[in-house]
Amino acid sequence: MLAAGTVGASAGCTNLLPPASRAIRYGDVDVPDRGDANPVYRRWFPAKSELPPLDAPGDDPYGNWTYATPGDLGAAQLGRPFDIGRNVAQASMDYVGYPLAAYDRLVSVGALGTVAEASVDRAVVERTLESTTYERVDGYREYDVYDRTDVDRLLAVSQDAVVHASGERRRAKARALVNAEAGRVDRRHEVDASFAAYTDRVGARPTVLSEFGVVSGDVASGLWFTFDDDSAYFVYDHVFADGETPSRDEVERQVSGITRGDRASRVDVTVDDPFVRVALQLDERAYVDGDDADDYRSLPFVTWGVDDGPDAITVRHDAGEPVPVERAEFRPTEALRDLPASGSTLEPGDALAFARSDLADDAIEFTYRHADDSVSLLFSYDPANDGRT
Helix, strand or coil, rough: CEEECCCCCCHHHHHCCCCCCCCCCCCCCCCCCCCCCCHHHHHHHHHHHHHHCCCCCCCCCCCCCCCEECCCCCCCHHCCCCCCHHHHHHHCCCCCCHHHHHCEEEEEEECCCEEEECCCCCCHHHHCCCCCCCEEEEECCEEEEEECCCCCEEEEEEECCEEECCCCCHHHHHHHHHHHHHCCCEEEECCHHHHHHHHHHHEEEEEEEEEECCCCCEEEEEEEEECCCEEEEEEEEECCCCCCCHHHHHHHHHHCCCCCCCCEEEEEEEEECCCEEEEEEEHHHHHCCCCHHCCCCCCCEEEEEEECCCCEEEEEEEECCCCHHHHHHECHHHEEEECHHHHHHHHCCEEEEEEHHCCCCCEEEEEEECCEEEEEEEECCCCHCCCCC
16 A cells, blocks of 8 residues: 555644643634635535545545645744644655645645646646656546556646546546536535535635535534734534534534633634634744744655665655655564665655565555654555555
């Protein structure tokens, strides 16, 4: 299995949940109107009736979907970006010639795939993929399609978007996303009233993470993040079925039971049947929480290649950004034939070989330290699953 992503992404969010009752400070929170009030991302969500068969019967077609504007996550204003949504999306993406911040929007649609929207020069993508295991295959409508054989990943590239899909049914998944965006099939918000109500309320903010509600019993919920020059804002929106919306007292009771996140300067609770909103404001110092913001580094964006041989599994840096070795850990260490030199970087063309005899049943994993308190999964390959994602 090949993957990259955030280790404990949800744990990073719980650090920003409302504080315990003894410390909670209720008050009005004036959330800045940053981003797009129109939920532009949902045009990529096909209706459930339009979904292809997924790789496993238990796969959630929409899962923990995410939306992020990777170049506008508060780094310049607050000293450190809120990058959980960006990293979750990056987990299912390969580098194709553009840094992540060059994309206007990232939309991760659960088990279906991830879309990166921007003005795309197809020639740049084609040149970049020449150094990888991707090969050009038959296109689909206005999209150029690239597939790879060492792991099950596919790219569909237009002048406006790069669609990433993985797994045995990756072609069908990519087509479902493309057809939804073009309006050739029903979209989820057109037939799912709860999803429509939730996304209408949330819009397209710098980050939207679904299914991160803090009040039980909802039919749709999530967390969205925004910011201004002085503060970060974490807003939890919930939609309830008719007759199920809790009272403000009940919401505050549930909020007071959460023991993490006592950095919030104010917490604002709004009950407007069928909606419940819990908004947190953290000033700049509380948001960074004492960490050294200057030490923060974004997750490198890389396309990795794999040679799965009889004696060794070799992982190549095929394209993308350099990976500082002092921030990375390569496991299992005992299987690594040549540990990279301290202070060096992994660059395109570099490779790491792992002896099969020392792997046992272990997967190969690279992790990356953003800062002292933040570690993400940069790469994973499980030989037992033949590299399939």
